Amino acid sequence: MEVKISPRMSKIKPSPTLAITAKAKALKAQGVDVVGFGAGEPDFDTPEHIKEAAVKAMREGFTKYTPVPGTDELRQAVANQLLRDYGLRYEKEEIIVSCGAKHSLYNIAMVLLKPGDEVIIPAPYWVTYPAQIYVAEATPVIIDTTEENGFKLTPEQLEEAITPRTKALLLNYPNNPTGASYSKKELEGLAQVVLKHEIWVISDEIYDKIVYDGFQHVPFATLSPELKARTLLVNGVSKTYSMTGWRIGWVAGNREVVAAMSKLQSQSTSNPTSIAQSAALAALTGPQDCTAQMVAAFKERRDYIIQRLNSMEGVTCFNPQGAFYAFPTFAGLYGRHYGNRVIGNSLDFADYLLNEFKVAIVPGVAFGEDRCARLSYATSMENIKKGLDRIEEAIAKLK
Numbered sequence: 001m002e003v004k005i006s007p008r009m010s011k012i013k014p015s016p017t018l019a020i021t022a023k024a025k026a027l028k029a030q031g032v033d034v035v036g037f038g039a040g041e042p043d044f045d046t047p048e049h050i051k052e053a054a055v056k057a058m059r060e061g062f063t064k065y066t067p068v069p070g071t072d073e074l075r076q077a078v079a080n081q082l083l084r085d086y087g088l089r090y091e092k093e094e095i096i097v098s099c100g101a102k103h104s105l106y107n108i109a110m111v112l113l114k115p116g117d118e119v120i121i122p123a124p125y126w127v128t129y130p131a132q133i134y135v136a137e138a139t140p141v142i143i144d145t146t147e148e149n150g151f152k153l154t155p156e157q158l159e160e161a162i163t164p165r166t167k168a169l170l171l172n173y174p175n176n177p178t179g180a181s182y183s184k185k186e187l188e189g190l191a192q193v194v195l196k197h198e199i200w201v202i203s204d205e206i207y208d209k210i211v212y213d214g215f216q217h218v219p220f221a222t223l224s225p226e227l228k229a230r231t232l233l234v235n236g237v238s239k240t241y242s243m244t245g246w247r248i249g250w251v252a253g254n255r256e257v258v259a260a261m262s263k264l265q266s267q268s269t270s271n272p273t274s275i276a277q278s279a280a281l282a283a284l285t286g287p288q289d290c291t292a293q294m295v296a297a298f299k300e301r302r303d304y305i306i307q308r309l310n311s312m313e314g315v316t317c318f319n320p321q322g323a324f325y326a327f328p329t330f331a332g333l334y335g336r337h338y339g340n341r342v343i344g345n346s347l348d349f350a351d352y353l354l355n356e357f358k359v360a361i362v363p364g365v366a367f368g369e370d371r372c373a374r375l376s377y378a379t380s381m382e383n384i385k386k387g388l389d390r391i392e393e394a395i396a397k398l399k
Contacts, residue, residue, distance in 0.1 A: 050283050096262055098269070100248065117166075154189070205234065248276050308392075333349065
């Protein structure tokens, strides 16, 4: 029987971050000592009070369907947090809870975009953004940023990229994979262009609580009432509370868009898992010191990994303001050899490290920047030191 897959799938590629992690895990399962820098999730356990809330929910029989956009209590808790932390006021009807922030972004793409629409994405970008836009039969418009400019989109670049087909700007900050973020002044520059052309802003702020050195995260929606009306704010519990597997994310924004997302969700996943919603409610309403402790550990690792990378021959590395990724430039090593093979790009270098030195990194080509690679420091300091020692050795052996 001939199987004909929908043409829309031809533009979708498997996640390279998951592929690298899977390959590293397979080697580990064979007893190979692999240092993995691929994971996009905190290495800390979910805090006990959050797990206990899930256990309590199960024991009390909270195991049935909930309203499609999430329980009233959880949506109100999201609204309360946005008001408390950022002064943003949303009604619970302007909030929808989904099965992770990735699901939230997918729902936005499916209800907001139509064939022919364009969505501007600064590069480097999270690997999922272009794929979801392609699934919605719209077109991602990739705008390159540079390490010299802090990996940030400028108002001039945004202005130049806008066409009559532009529907939205997709902004992720702190950024995956670079860790770059925007000051209020920088966001205001972008905001002037957004308002001039009346486009939407899809603002993925999943790393908003993981910032360093006193950096203040500023949600795009806080800049003005007009911008709040044009912004779809995406967030969730995965990173802030180390709850990646619980799959709870949300969108706060325009009531009509949220209603359309709820309609779509009603015919796809229905509600997010009831038990996970109870856990997320405990995360938002309970003690927040667990996040501060995690961020302090990430900062110590960040400081070490950035210093070590910048001390390596042919390597430079941007100092991230947030998230838990280093995005070093390895292009200074391209053209060098090991054996009869040449390091020509980020994929070559990643293969070299994994095959010869048992270190797993994610090649930058996956994020739209082939000069670089991503190293997650959501792993122990012991692993970081061991992995960096191996990378340094690997560089020394290139001719």
